[in-house]
Amino acid sequence: MLTIGKLGAAAGVKVPTIRYYEQIGLLPPPERSAGNQRLYGRTALDRLAFIRHARDLGFPLEAIRDLLSLSDRPDQPCAAADIIAKQQLAAVEARIARLEALKSELERMVSQCAQGTIANCRVIEALSDHSSCAPGSHKPGAHSQDDKRTTPGAGR
Amino acid sequence: MLTIGKLGAAAGVKVPTIRYYEQIGLLPPPERSAGNQRLYGRTALDRLAFIRHARDLGFPLEAIRDLLSLSDRPDQPCAAADIIAKQQLAAVEARIARLEALKSELERMVSQCAQGTIANCRVIEALSDHSSCAPGSHKPGAHSQDDKRTTPGAGR
DNA sequence: CTAATGTCTCCAGCAACTAGAGGTTCAAGA
DNA sequence: TCTTGAACCTCTAGTTGCTGGAGACATTAG
Numbered sequence: 001m002l003t004i005g006k007l008g009a010a011a012g013v014k015v016p017t018i019r020y021y022e023q024i025g026l027l028p029p030p031e032r033s034a035g036n037q038r039l040y041g042r043t044a045l046d047r048l049a050f051i052r053h054a055r056d057l058g059f060p061l062e063a064i065r066d067l068l069s070l071s072d073r074p075d076q077p078c079a080a081a082d083i084i085a086k087q088q089l090a091a092v093e094a095r096i097a098r099l100e101a102l103k104s105e106l107e108r109m110v111s112q113c114a115q116g117t118i119a120n121c122r123v124i125e126a127l128s129d130h131s132s133c134a135p136g137s138h139k140p141g142a143h144s145q146d147d148k149r150t151t152p153g154a155g156r
Numbered sequence: 157m158l159t160i161g162k163l164g165a166a167a168g169v170k171v172p173t174i175r176y177y178e179q180i181g182l183l184p185p186p187e188r189s190a191g192n193q194r195l196y197g198r199t200a201l202d203r204l205a206f207i208r209h210a211r212d213l214g215f216p217l218e219a220i221r222d223l224l225s226l227s228d229r230p231d232q233p234c235a236a237a238d239i240i241a242k243q244q245l246a247a248v249e250a251r252i253a254r255l256e257a258l259k260s261e262l263e264r265m266v267s268q269c270a271q272g273t274i275a276n277c278r279v280i281e282a283l284s285d286h287s288s289c290a291p292g293s294h295k296p297g298a299h300s301q302d303d304k305r306t307t308p309g310a311g312r
Numbered sequence: 313c314t315a316a317t318g319t320c321t322c323c324a325g326c327a328a329c330t331a332g333a334g335g336t337t338c339a340a341g342a
Numbered sequence: 343t344c345t346t347g348a349a350c351c352t353c354t355a356g357t358t359g360c361t362g363g364a365g366a367c368a369t370t371a372g
Contacts, residue, residue: 003338005349015350020329035337037350050284057258061328071280081280082266089262092255099252102213106245110238124227124237159369161318171319176360191368193319217359313372320367329357336351342344 001031001039011048018048026051026065059088157187157195167204174204182207182221215244 008015021027027047031039047068054064063084070081164171177183183203187195203224210220219240226237 057261085262085266089266092259092262096252096255096259099248103248105213106241106248110241110245172361
């Protein structure tokens with residue numbers, strides 16, 4: 001029997017995250033020790049490792065929830081799991097395509113910066129200039145809004 | 157003078173988003189009409205278009221805040237702006253690299269799915285199997301935690 | 313004048329956690 | 343056996359970048 005800390009270390013998941021997964025119903029409530037501490041077995045470790053791996057692959061928790069409930073019924077056909085994975089693949093491909101476009105625009109910006117003053121900085125200018133925006137892309141409420149979640153410094 | 161709705165339509169930004177930008181100090185509080193409605197001029201439109209473009213490029217709001225305060229002082233050298241753009245470029249490149257890895261793992265998963273039952277589904281199996289995880293990657297508290305924000309259906 | 317839209321403020325919520333406060337339990341050393 | 347210190351408990355609130363709703367006022371078209 002593993003305490004929550006050992007479980008987290010074994011699966012590569014932080015302790016509060018495990019409690020969070022339990023709270024939202026991704027992990028079942030475990031046994032408790034006499035002193036009310038959570039105790040986990042092999043199945044919990046497997047399930048958590050599954051979640052962790054799927055998260056690493058970018059699956060949203062809702063998709064993981066579906067995948068888990070599928071894997072709880074091994075007799076069913078696996079078409080549904082296949083569909084989820086394919087959707088995730090398509091989402092990843094779309095994100096890559098979009099990021100590639102951003103990358104080339106950023107490269108252009110950076111390469112043009114002549115280290116002068118702000119007044120004639122290409123970086124600022126490129127951002128101010130919306131002539132390169134596709135003309136039809138300003139339909140109110142219709143613009144793309146994928147990959148707007150970069151937050152580079154938000155990790156551990 | 158533009159009302160908030162016109163401004164939003166002109167810049168391709170939703171009305172509540174504009175109010176949110178004002179709230180967090182990215183946009184200055186505008187003039188008000190006799191009936192307390194916001195009225196914007198040309199400079200506000202330029203500033204908002206700048207923000208929108210930078211967001212499209214994936215810059216986090218904090219970086220945009222820095223960029224804006226730089227562009228308010230045109231005499232300064234533009235090295236700082238250059239650094240921000242380069243950081244963003246590096247972040248984008250890192251995200252692309254990571255997504256490419258995810259993509260190939262997902263492609264492998266999907267291509268192996270033989271449309272059988274869950275019991276022998278490659279998708280589920282691939283997720284359960286952590287043998288392909290790099291052995292050193294389970295140092296507690298040290299795993300990557302970039303690109304964990306996919307949320308494919310979360311757009312407008 | 314009236315109806316429909318647009319706008320106002322404030323508050324709550326989304327994902328997926330993370331961090332902190334304030335208290336309890338456990339395992340090991342003296 | 344006692345004591346320390348780490349690990350654990352619950353609960354609340356914060357993060358990023360918005361989005362949506364409620365209920366009330368303003369503006370505009372017919």
